[in-house]
Amino acid sequence: MSGKRKIIKLSLIVLAGLIVSILLFGIWFLSLIPLVPESEKNIKATSPSELPYLTENIVPYRGKILAVVTSTSQMGNSGKNTGFELTELSRAYYVFQANGFEVDVASPLGGAPPVVIDGDDMTEYDFAFLNDTIAQAKIKQSIPMKDVDPKAYQAVYFVGGKGTLFDFPDNAYIQSLVREYYESGKIVSAVCHGPAALVNVTLSNGELLIANRQVSSFTNKEELLLIPDAAEIFPFLLQDKLMENGATFNEGFMYLNKVSKDGNLITGQNPWSTWAVAKAVIEQMGYTPKQRMITSEENTISVLEILETEGYSQAKLALDKLCEYDAMSVDRRLIAMHGFVAAMDFDLKKAMNQIRLLSYSNGYL
Numbered sequence: 001m002s003g004k005r006k007i008i009k010l011s012l013i014v015l016a017g018l019i020v021s022i023l024l025f026g027i028w029f030l031s032l033i034p035l036v037p038e039s040e041k042n043i044k045a046t047s048p049s050e051l052p053y054l055t056e057n058i059v060p061y062r063g064k065i066l067a068v069v070t071s072t073s074q075m076g077n078s079g080k081n082t083g084f085e086l087t088e089l090s091r092a093y094y095v096f097q098a099n100g101f102e103v104d105v106a107s108p109l110g111g112a113p114p115v116v117i118d119g120d121d122m123t124e125y126d127f128a129f130l131n132d133t134i135a136q137a138k139i140k141q142s143i144p145m146k147d148v149d150p151k152a153y154q155a156v157y158f159v160g161g162k163g164t165l166f167d168f169p170d171n172a173y174i175q176s177l178v179r180e181y182y183e184s185g186k187i188v189s190a191v192c193h194g195p196a197a198l199v200n201v202t203l204s205n206g207e208l209l210i211a212n213r214q215v216s217s218f219t220n221k222e223e224l225l226l227i228p229d230a231a232e233i234f235p236f237l238l239q240d241k242l243m244e245n246g247a248t249f250n251e252g253f254m255y256l257n258k259v260s261k262d263g264n265l266i267t268g269q270n271p272w273s274t275w276a277v278a279k280a281v282i283e284q285m286g287y288t289p290k291q292r293m294i295t296s297e298e299n300t301i302s303v304l305e306i307l308e309t310e311g312y313s314q315a316k317l318a319l320d321k322l323c324e325y326d327a328m329s330v331d332r333r334l335i336a337m338h339g340f341v342a343a344m345d346f347d348l349k350k351a352m353n354q355i356r357l358l359s360y361s362n363g364y365l
Helices: 002-032 038-045 086-098 124-130 133-140 172-184 194-198 220-226 238-244 271-284 296-310 312-323 332-344 348-364
Strands: 063-068 101-107 155-158 187-191 259-262 265-268
Touching: 038 124, 063 086, 086 101, 086 124, 086 133, 086 271, 101 133, 124 133, 155 172, 155 194, 155 271, 172 187, 172 194, 187 194, 187 271, 194 238, 194 265, 220 238, 259 271, 265 271, 271 296, 296 312, 296 332, 296 348, 312 348, 332 348
Parallel strands: 063 101, 063 155, 155 187, 187 265
Antiparallel strands: 259 265
């Protein structure tokens, strides 16, 4: 019995030591995440008139682009709310506007669509969009897809949001517009879950539009990490459906920017691809995109991409270059979030490298 007691006692000591170590690591990790600076708190009142990107070097009017959002407010029978992702509309909206295009908003049912606002991802552009009376009026009175005049627009952009999996794939008006645009050489673009609009589109020759086309969208891995029972909640997993219908799926790193261009078909993997998708639309139209101050979020995503492809040393050099003149040019909370996600995915090597990068970046504060 004494031997067993010693083993139990030793096991309890080891367990206690492990718990203490985890707690200490957690406290240290949390200490690396900077508090929200006062300057960032004040951006909630930003108006479009305060964005130099929109007010300086104004580009002449070039036409109109249609943005389409979901009308679905719940994820099937799960009881979980959904809607269109605000940042995936707001950022593309302002890229299109800054480059001379008026943007109209449509949805399968019309009227005021449900919206998802992620407070952790909001930038001055997103808050400006919330304070933009013209943009908000267009959302509240979104055009029903059945009333859209396809000839009025030079391109269509399908905004993400998990609701799109329910009301985009079989919408006859969406399918008709996409087919007409694709076959007439107009641009069809989408981001994150927005490519759900493309999965069932059949061309005039009977072929599926996405067959043998390079396409990106929210991936199975990204979906299932956040919603483990996604396969039961949604009609399908978007990556699976795209591949099932013949697409060549172009998958990037998890929660990092990835854009696929296949002629006039432009698709992006997740919310962090929104800026790049919108820019690619402008380029595909034959225009040089208007210059814009790159956000700290975009800088951070670039550094994390370097970490994935070239390793820690090169990512540290990229961070040095960004922070040399402006310590706030990277979003340290975003690095922390990716470290947490990597840990959730049990990729401990990646998690530790991201935590190392976070710790190193704090030396500039």
